[in-house]
Amino acid sequence: MIQFVVSILLFFVIFFGLAFILNMLLRQTWLMAFIYPFIVIMIVDNISTVEYFTNPGSAFSAAFRRLAEITIADISILGAGFLGTIVSGFVIRFLRKSGYRMF
Template structure:
């Protein structure tokens, strides 16, 4: 139970930080929120990224079948990461609206 709480907080903070930095550098507020499903596939698929280039049909079908097999605990952790990207976008919007222009 403690590992679940720590994992949820960790994923939220990590993806908040990654999204915040990407938002500052690229000035694309919701970029990480759109890229997050691909990040989830990379986390869940347990395959080399080159497999997507060598045999895209079988690689994507295997990745989606593994995605359907994740447990509710994994879903909670991954949703926390997605929430981190969304909160990061909201914070960046609020900071820009308040006059802070990052980079």
């Protein structure tokens, strides 16, 4: 149970930080929120990225099959990561409205 709570907190913080840095550098507030589903597929599928280009039919079917097999605990952890990207977008917008030009 402790690992579950720590995993949720860790995914939230990691993806908040990644999204914050990406938003700060590229000035695209919601870019990480759109990229996050692809990151989730890369985490869940256990398939090489090259396989999507060399054998797309079996790679996509295997990826969606594994995505359908994830548990509620995995969904909670991955959902915390997505929540981190969303919160990061709101923080960046708030900082920009507050006058911080670098954001």
